[in-house]
Amino acid sequence: MTTVQSITPPFWLLAELTYACPLHCAFCSNPVDFAQLSNELSTQQWVGVFEQARALGSVQLGFSGGEPLMRKDLDELVGEGHRLGYYTNLITSGIGLNEQRIKTLKDQGLDHIQLSFQDSTREINDFLSSTKTFDLKRRVADLIKANEFPMVLNCVIHRLNIDHIGTIIDMAVEIGAEFLELANTQYYGWAYLNRTALIPTREQLRHADDVVRQRREQHGDRIKIIFVIPDYFEGRPKRCMNGWASTFLSISPDGTALPCQAAKMLPGFDFPNVRDTSIQDIWYRNPAMNRYRGDSWMPEPCRSCPEKSVDLGGCRCQAFLLTGDSSATDPACNKSPDHHRVVSVVKAASEVQSKPLIFRSPENSRLQTIARS
Amino acid sequence: MSDRAPMIGYPNIQKMYRLQWEDVQQSYVLLFPEGMVKLNQSAGEILKRCTGKLSVIEIIADLESTFAVSNLADDVEGFLAYATQSGWLHWPEQ
Ligand code: SF4
Numbered sequence: 001m002t003t004v005q006s007i008t009p010p011f012w013l014l015a016e017l018t019y020a021c022p023l024h025c026a027f028c029s030n031p032v033d034f035a036q037l038s039n040e041l042s043t044q045q046w047v048g049v050f051e052q053a054r055a056l057g058s059v060q061l062g063f064s065g066g067e068p069l070m071r072k073d074l075d076e077l078v079g080e081g082h083r084l085g086y087y088t089n090l091i092t093s094g095i096g097l098n099e100q101r102i103k104t105l106k107d108q109g110l111d112h113i114q115l116s117f118q119d120s121t122r123e124i125n126d127f128l129s130s131t132k133t134f135d136l137k138r139r140v141a142d143l144i145k146a147n148e149f150p151m152v153l154n155c156v157i158h159r160l161n162i163d164h165i166g167t168i169i170d171m172a173v174e175i176g177a178e179f180l181e182l183a184n185t186q187y188y189g190w191a192y193l194n195r196t197a198l199i200p201t202r203e204q205l206r207h208a209d210d211v212v213r214q215r216r217e218q219h220g221d222r223i224k225i226i227f228v229i230p231d232y233f234e235g236r237p238k239r240c241m242n243g244w245a246s247t248f249l250s251i252s253p254d255g256t257a258l259p260c261q262a263a264k265m266l267p268g269f270d271f272p273n274v275r276d277t278s279i280q281d282i283w284y285r286n287p288a289m290n291r292y293r294g295d296s297w298m299p300e301p302c303r304s305c306p307e308k309s310v311d312l313g314g315c316r317c318q319a320f321l322l323t324g325d326s327s328a329t330d331p332a333c334n335k336s337p338d339h340h341r342v343v344s345v346v347k348a349a350s351e352v353q354s355k356p357l358i359f360r361s362p363e364n365s366r367l368q369t370i371a372r373s
Numbered sequence: 374m375s376d377r378a379p380m381i382g383y384p385n386i387q388k389m390y391r392l393q394w395e396d397v398q399q400s401y402v403l404l405f406p407e408g409m410v411k412l413n414q415s416a417g418e419i420l421k422r423c424t425g426k427l428s429v430i431e432i433i434a435d436l437e438s439t440f441a442v443s444n445l446a447d448d449v450e451g452f453l454a455y456a457t458q459s460g461w462l463h464w465p466e467q
């Protein structure tokens with residue numbers, strides 16, 4: 001049994017302030033319906049969440065969305081976070097960030113801005129192909145540096161852009177990023193449906209790995225590049241979110257508390273809401289949070305596996321998506337009885353190499369051209 | 374005692390990092406974008422003195438007098454070297 005004493009505090013609190021976003025990408029992973037918008041937590045409710053989590057020991061506070069800049073009270077929320085002693089992180093596409101706003105955020109005590117490509121299938125490709133997106137990111141990058149924030153650029157990598165990884169790195173250097181996170185696509189939601197079209201092939205990954213190594217040498221100290229090979233290819237799953245409800249607490253715009261944003265899709269879970277439950281009760285006592293803590297929930301082969309403290313049985317969402325059972329061993333592990341499912345996804349990926357994603361919107365035809373080139 | 378030259382300068386915490394005391398953890402932590410390093414007591418006491426106002430020699434002297442011990446130079450300099458390598462410290466030009 002997991003006891004309260006053995007539960008570590010939610011060091012990382014992610015506030016998904018809003019699903020509103022100026023981009024309205026065709027394939028947004030967020031539910032962008034307006035019914036949700038009227039259901040957002042108020043300023044006071046957010047501040048209440050920050051106070052409670054801080055008292056439990058949260059130290060990192062992330063503001064994301066949607067586009068968090070769409071919340072008019074973002075500056076105030078950042079200020080409250082800072083006053084409470086959080087290290088405050090803003091995760092933004094940069095749209096809506098102007099000189100005035102960034103100065104206000106700085107004055108309110110914002111510590112860090114992560115400039116992200118929020119929808120990588122479209123935004124990165126725009127970045128690579130249209131000066132408009134590149135100029136936007138550069139303008140925001142300049143603002144970020146002029147205001148003495150560390151300049152962190154994040155992009156999600158998949159089959160359609162992985163062959164351009166060298167160009168992405170060069171462009172990141174050009175806009176002055178000090179850190180570049182090349183993140184793997186997480187295969188849930190829309191990305192899961194399109195996984196055979198999005199998952200890179202082994203050859204692409206090997207090539208990307210070489211390119212990253214070469215660029216690290218070439219650019220030296222100018223940029224720190226973080227690039228991790230997806231676990232589909234490694235025979236061992238990744239430790240997910242540092243363990244289910246071990247470090248990370250995510251609050252949705254409507255107040256739903258989750259151990260990870262993806263967990264929202266898991267059936268049979270009744271995730272608590274900050275409107276009617278205290279953060280303390282949510283974190284330490286809620287059954288959904290306790291469900292995959294420790295190792296007593298583990299099935300075989302994890303239960304008797306010497307590596308169980310390393311990867312904690314992998315990702316619950318990945319397990320659910322590939323096996324239909326969120327309690328199963330993550331099939332990314334080659335000891336899993338379902339590992340063949342991962343093998344066949346990887347194999348299917350290499351077979352559909354030339355098949356581009358079909359986008360509904362006509363303006364995306366350029367993307368397909370890039371994907372093929 | 375070692376033969377190497379003593380460290381010289383007035384280190385302070387790199388801009389990106391923030392040192393703070395955490396009641397819940399009963400320790401000093403170093404915070405940086407999306408991350409945290411929990412410091413043991415001596416690391417916390419050393420970094421706390423890296424304000425840019427004290428030289429390495431003064432940091433060592435202050436620690437030795439605060440904790441009533443001597444011969445801390447090697448330990449402190451060793452940790453400062455580690456912290457510098459980790460990117461936590463900034464050494465302003467003299
Ligand atoms: S940028 Fe992100 S949040 Fe906004 S519409 Fe696109 S995918 Fe959705």
Ligand code: SF4
Pocket residue numbers: 236237301302303305306307308309311312313314329330333334335336
């Ligand atoms: S069997 Fe389970 S614990 Fe062992 S390596 Fe695989 S996923 Fe990890």
